[in-house]
Amino acid sequence: MTGSRGGVLELAVLGSLHETPLHGYELRKRLNTLLGMFRAFSYGSLYPCLKGLLNDGYIIEEQPAADVVLGRRSKIVYRLTAEGKERLEELLTEAGPSAWEDESFGIRFAFFRHTEAEVRLRILEGRRSRLEERLDAFRTALTRTRERLDSYTLELQRHGLESVEREVRWLNELIDTERAQAVRDKSDETDETDD
Amino acid sequence: MTGSRGGVLELAVLGSLHETPLHGYELRKRLNTLLGMFRAFSYGSLYPCLKGLLNDGYIIEEQPAADVVLGRRSKIVYRLTAEGKERLEELLTEAGPSAWEDESFGIRFAFFRHTEAEVRLRILEGRRSRLEERLDAFRTALTRTRERLDSYTLELQRHGLESVEREVRWLNELIDTERAQAVRDKSDETDETDD
DNA sequence: GTTAGCATGTAAGGAGTTACATGATTTT
DNA sequence: AAAATCATGTAACTCCTTACATGCTAAC
Numbered sequence A, B: 001m002t003g004s005r006g007g008v009l010e011l012a013v014l015g016s017l018h019e020t021p022l023h024g025y026e027l028r029k030r031l032n033t034l035l036g037m038f039r040a041f042s043y044g045s046l047y048p049c050l051k052g053l054l055n056d057g058y059i060i061e062e063q064p065a066a067d068v069v070l071g072r073r074s075k076i077v078y079r080l081t082a083e084g085k086e087r088l089e090e091l092l093t094e095a096g097p098s099a100w101e102d103e104s105f106g107i108r109f110a111f112f113r114h115t116e117a118e119v120r121l122r123i124l125e126g127r128r129s130r131l132e133e134r135l136d137a138f139r140t141a142l143t144r145t146r147e148r149l150d151s152y153t154l155e156l157q158r159h160g161l162e163s164v165e166r167e168v169r170w171l172n173e174l175i176d177t178e179r180a181q182a183v184r185d186k187s188d189e190t191d192e193t194d195d
Numbered sequence C: 001g002t003t004a005g006c007a008t009g010t011a012a013g014g015a016g017t018t019a020c021a022t023g024a025t026t027t028t
Numbered sequence D: 001a002a003a004a005t006c007a008t009g010t011a012a013c014t015c016c017t018t019a020c021a022t023g024c025t026a027a028c
Helices: A008-019 A024-034 A043-055 A082-093 A102-110 A117-144 A151-194 B008-019 B024-034 B043-055 B082-093 B102-110 B117-144 B151-194
Strands: A059-061 A077-080 B059-061 B077-080
Touching: A008 A024, A008 A043, A008 A059, A008 A077, A008 A082, A008 A102, A024 A043, A024 B117, A043 A059, A043 A077, A077 A082, A102 A117, A102 B151, A117 A151, A117 B024, A151 B102, A151 B151, B008 B024, B008 B043, B008 B059, B008 B077, B008 B082, B008 B102, B024 B043, B043 B059, B043 B077, B077 B082, B102 B117, B117 B151
Parallel strands: none
Antiparallel strands: A059 A077, B059 B077
């Protein structure tokens, strides 16, 4: 509890290291491949973040494997500790605004595999209402302003609107799938107890 | 040249005030309607920005109109100065990476009406190659990593990929339109000189 | 008469980036 | 032997947000 980084990088790092131990350079590449369409991190933020996580005991330097030992130093491989796993779980459990805002939703979704079904649903629904608020605000503003906008502004808004509506449809499908899965899980449970 | 704000807010403010004088509160609402689907600014950044622009002589406080005078003070209306118009033109003329990155492209596009046709084309093309780089990097990474990803990660990447491809198609259409317009403008010119 | 919205501002801080500095290792 | 890429790190800075502080005005 020393570093209090609280950004989205912390989650990204902990989540990545949960899959497999990695060194900084490789970690960054993975992250930027995983999230390439949404954002990219620089070394200038990654290394200090790793330092902080190390300091807090969430990760440790792994003793190098036999085949990497001789001669070549450098390459500091980090591994998640038990405290780190706990911390990651804690981060993945909170389903608040910080989970469905633009900057963080992508990373949250990327680690849905490790997120509880209930939390997944609340995050998807939170994201959806966030976007719907945006659509409502836009439509309200449209009726309020009786101004003629130029064609570029109009085209920008049309495209933005379409993008958001498209994401809402995507979320609808995901939510349906999650709900169906939840029902199936429940009936499985019942079947078992009914036997 | 004192403030050196250099952010995207400066452009947004100068661009908005170029259309019509406004006070801070109203300015923010307009901006957040105009760019609502992409981003939103807070008062905490807007007011200091206005202060800086005022200090640099890019904007001035307008003497209140007769109908706003009596009783009610507050409401500081800002108007673009000649220097401010020059500064705006300067900002709108530079067609570098700062024009087609994620954070700034939307605002740049929103003020395309005030941007030269040539610069418009270069920004649209710059944005497109930026996105195509992203697509290439992704596809390269795909062939490199022979790892099985979980369904959520896969779904995230699929959606991200589709979003970017969709924007590229949108840009293609815009570029075609711009090019056609440029040709038409040129032939108009020729017709006139040919007479 | 109190809530909601209009209106302006500041101080502290967050979450990153850029640019720099350094060196090992692999490829050409 | 030069160039590219792998690898780690820091200091200064940027741009913006959050939270706070203040007061007016309109609507219910």
